[in-house]
Amino acid sequence: MKSTSNVLIVDDSSSLAQSLCKILAMHEIKADAVFNAQDALQKIRRNRYELMLCDIEMPGFTGLELLERIRQDEEHDLDVILMTGHLEPNYFIRAIQLGAVDFISKPIEAQQLVGVISCHLKRRHSRENLEQFMQHLDTANMELVIDPKKLSLTSISRVMRLFFKQNLHLPQNLFNELLICADEMVYNAYIHGTLGLSLEQRHCAHAEQEAIIFQKLSQPEIATRRIRFSVFVDYQQNTISIGVSDDGEGFDYADWLQRVAKEPTLSLDFYGRGIAMLYHLSDKLEFSQGGRKVQISRKLYPERAARL
């Protein structure tokens, strides 16, 4: 077990928290103890803990409330194990929803404690090794061909969220901005390039729009269209590119590119907002195939120079 492992123990019983620290120290697991949720939040902000072992029932701020606060801040990639004397089903469900990785019953048995914590730290290190491997690839490429009839079942943001989380450790802002770009590009390919919805159809009530989309997708010439989505990560050049193409009519992109280049802060034109956002959120925005393909590129890690 690596002695650099970093565990935070949170329990309003200081004697119990300190005892747990000592048990873990005997197994070369470095742990800190705090006795309330507020102190825990402060510690988490200042340190990079890997795992938190937290009592559920604490006066004031409970363990579940603490877990909720930690999950609100996506900066904290912290595994959380909850400990309790008894666990009501509602608490259990809420804890699972909030991403608690395990539960330990009180009174705590030392061997079980060490076993559970060692197991989770080992899993975490294995996950980190995989992430490191991914970051040391020269390039990575993902291509999806999407049937528009299936697109409504899930959003590309969910697919991308999973891909980014598993494969890239991106700064939170970049992560969010890439998700928005991917959403924007696929949505445009779907609404304009595939379905060809009019302005009026795009702005009608949701149920009415669903009916129009259903009707459009029942037409063979529309149903056979596909949306092609690709992500290309070039770790050597430190860039990520997202490309989306459709089988639609395309559009006069050259005119729009000139407009956004002249005036990046576009007016509230119904047709220009999406392009203005992509222009604003990317380092490079390109169209090809008569406007049927759009690609954006971003620097992957702003602080890192190209790895050449």
Add this chain to the structure above:
Amino acid sequence: MKIDLSFEDNLAILVVDGILNSENAHIFQEYLNKVLKSEATILELDLKNCNNISSTGIGKLLLFYKDFLGKGGEIEVTRCSSTVYDLFTMLKLNQLFTVNPG
């Protein structure tokens, strides 16, 4: 994304949590419609925990803005993250209503 709507006299408070994108913009629109149908004349849009907004989400807000303005309403966007604030500024939405950074 999570949305919470509450009313205090003529003030409607809409709190958006997460990313507002094409997948969930229609839910945002449903809440905006509730505000439109209410007696509220001020909408406070709290974006403290809103990580980003797609143009579809912005589009829903603009459609609402036109109708809300028509009945004498005002919008105030509060506690924007720097990304969302930049986006609102870039799209000149800060010229239509008050946009406050977080």
